[in-house]
Amino acid sequence: MTSFRVDVLAENDWPRLRDIRLTALKADPPVFLSSHETELAFDERQWRQEFLRGDWHVMVRHGPGEDNPGTGTLDIGLVGVTREPDTPSQERYLEYFWVAQGFRRRGMASVLLRTVLDRLRESRVRTVWLYILDGNDDAMRLYQRFGFQSTNEVQPLPNDPTRTEELMRLRLF
Numbered sequence: 646m647t648s649f650r651v652d653v654l655a656e657n658d659w660p661r662l663r664d665i666r667l668t669a670l671k672a673d674p675p676v677f678l679s680s681h682e683t684e685l686a687f688d689e690r691q692w693r694q695e696f697l698r699g700d701w702h703v704m705v706r707h708g709p710g711e712d713n714p715g716t717g718t719l720d721i722g723l724v725g726v727t728r729e730p731d732t733p734s735q736e737r738y739l740e741y742f743w744v745a746q747g748f749r750r751r752g753m754a755s756v757l758l759r760t761v762l763d764r765l766r767e768s769r770v771r772t773v774w775l776y777i778l779d780g781n782d783d784a785m786r787l788y789q790r791f792g793f794q795s796t797n798e799v800q801p802l803p804n805d806p807t808r809t810e811e812l813m814r815l816r817l818f
Contacts, residue, residue, distance in 0.1 A: 647708035651760040654701040659692040669743035699727030704757045721745040722757045739775040776810040
């Protein structure tokens with residue numbers, strides 16, 4: 646029997662964050678600002694610094710599957726909940742959102758996002774922000790289904806001014 650859960654990583658889980666992030670960057674390079682090559686060069690100190698920015702939620706599949714014939718676990722999704730030093734205490738950003746290709750269109754992204762948003766509500770976070778790259782239409786539809794709205798703030802990407810990212814907001818309270 647296959648089941649799913651969403652873990653919050655601890656600082657000593659930095660190898661898990663590294664592994665799933667590198668998998669995401671390699672599998673879907675156009676949907677991220679960074680690259681596999683850039684983050685592959687990060688050392689342990691850099692990965693551990695990521696934990697200072699927020700909480701890292703990983704969707705885990707437990708049980709057998711084509712890519713995992715045993716009864717072990719497999720990390721299939723990731724989202725970071727971050728707060729920069731100048732961000733108000735009741736606001737957070739979502740980053741690194743990704744679900745493995747074989748688990749898309751099966752509701753896994755919705756489960757992961759719903760779980761994280763519920764946890765944020767329980768923590769009394771009022772507003773959630775995220776940036777979405779132009780052309781990421783599937784993610785845009787997902788975010789809109791959950792009530793995220795455009796702020797109409799669009800900015801060019803620093804490394805490719807022909808592409809843009811848009812700021813979206815969700816008010817939880």
